[in-house]
Amino acid sequence: MPKHPISENLPAELLLEHMPVSAFVLDARHQVVIWNQACAELTGLTAEQMLGSTEHWRGFYTERRPCLADLLLDSSLGDLESLYEQASHSSAVSHTENWCLLPDGRRLYLVIDAGLICNADGAVVAVVETQRDRTEQRLMMQALGESELRMSSILASALDAIITIDQQHHITLFNDAAARIFQCISEFAIGQPIERFILPQCLNLFQRFINFDQPLSSAQTWVPEGLSARRANGESFPIEATFSPLEVNEQKLYTIILRDVNDRRIAAEKLDRLQLEKGYLQEIINDEHNPQDFVSASVLMREVMAQVRMVAGTDTPVLLLGETGTGKELLARAIHEYSPRSSAIMVKINCAALPADLIESELFGHEKGAFTGAVQQRKGRFELADGGTLFMDELGELSLSAQAKLLRVLQEQEFERLGGSETLHVNVRLIAATNRDLATEVSAGRFRADLFYRLNVFPLQIPALRQRSADIPLLARFFLHKYAKKLAKRFTDISPASLENLHNYAWPGNVRELQNVIERAVILSPGPLLEIALLNPVVTEPTAVTKALPTLAELEREHILRTLRATHWQISGPKGAAAILDLNPNTLRSRMVKLGISKT
């Protein structure tokens, strides 16, 4: 190789020794022949320590391993690619980049190059290896990679469409939400003009928010309404959007973050419905009407239950008729539970519990401003019961105007919210209950005949409790068990005298009254036999005001007598009459004498 006159006076060793890059030279036997100043500075190992040794690896690794220079000299020492990441190799030069652990404990990312030195005959006489510290760049690259990853996962998980466009209005970024909202894969969208995704009628307005000439510092613009976008299939939808100018690498861009307003409306509606449903479900959980708890042994009730099971599988409206407290609501729940709609909810409305003007809004819902106080739109119970069952209790109390609307829902399954013009369609099964005689109500003009006939397709008459005396002991024991458990009290049974009492009573309040009587007795009785001493004898007709009332002494005598019968005339002891009456046994004995009570 021709030499410059000056370089002839510069021996290669001197050049290597002083060059500002860390380097060492090995001879053909892998012994260090040069360990330059920069290498000594980098590794902290001096030339004196290293010259002549084959321990040069100590400068870069904690364990013995062939350096790049060794591999270049002798390829049998190992495979370059498997020993070093990012390795590349040509006949006389090798390159690698990797993390090294230096003797002073520093971890550095070194870029290492090695080249063979041959003599004039082409024989390998030595190898030179250089090391350049690229730790800082490497760490920056890593941080950049991580932040890009974070950025792209934020973009991917965002619910809003995030789009960036360049000065030509071409899309440069189109996140996953944008792909979902516009129904267009990002590979296709990128490079397209944004105008392709805007409804043509809104283009002028849209372009007003993109101005690449305005200063970057100008604030973002939020456009809550008035703009509509266009999906890949041409379908248009209203959007709200934020426009923000930005500059990246001297390139001016605009970021547009937008969302489908319909999506938000649908989500808000869903939330509304779920909240309402939650309220109703809570009511049901707190409700006492559990069809699993239906108790009955009488022939009359068994017939009713057979009909319940038959009608449950259909969508036919059911009209439950019967006195108050006979179990109409419990049967309505049973019909719903046995029906194919049981996975949806049964919504209840008590027509007697709300004033006539509110009941319509409760049933059909209202639009905002439909009447004074209607500050926001509200869904009615028909909408809530969609797919399920609506139970209308005390149907006989429904106003004539609400009856007309109810008839329309029954016939067409459609209605409008109060103050609304949109016709809503629902799929609701109706169960109604009343203790009024609807036929009489029809003749009196208080109930629409057409609605009555529509509802009367499957009337179910629930017998009064006094008509099914076989159910009385069964129900009484069921309620005894229920309330004893609730009040953590122990009872073995109901006393025979009390059972007799229950049979003789007329039960104007039916099962509900029986339930209340047992609950009260459970509170008052010490047990273990339940005493129900408070019932008046048979009340078959209303007590005449003129009828002579018993005196206090008569009542006391009757009450003591009943208690004594119930305890089989046992006076003292924990199960005795005195304990039940909360009296001293001697006091009870003297009262018995005074009131003329004796076993005979």
Ligand SMILES: Nc1ncnc2c1ncn2[C@@H]1O[C@H](COP(=O)(O)OP(=O)(O)OP(=O)(O)O)[C@@H](O)[C@H]1O
């Ligand atoms: N056969 C039964 N087995 C167990 N509990 C019953 C039975 N029948 C009624 N009940 C209970 O009696 C109470 C009254 O029943 P329900 O509310 O169903 O009567 P209703 O006929 O709908 O009354 P109203 O006409 O006053 O609305 C409820 O607590 C119910 O659980």
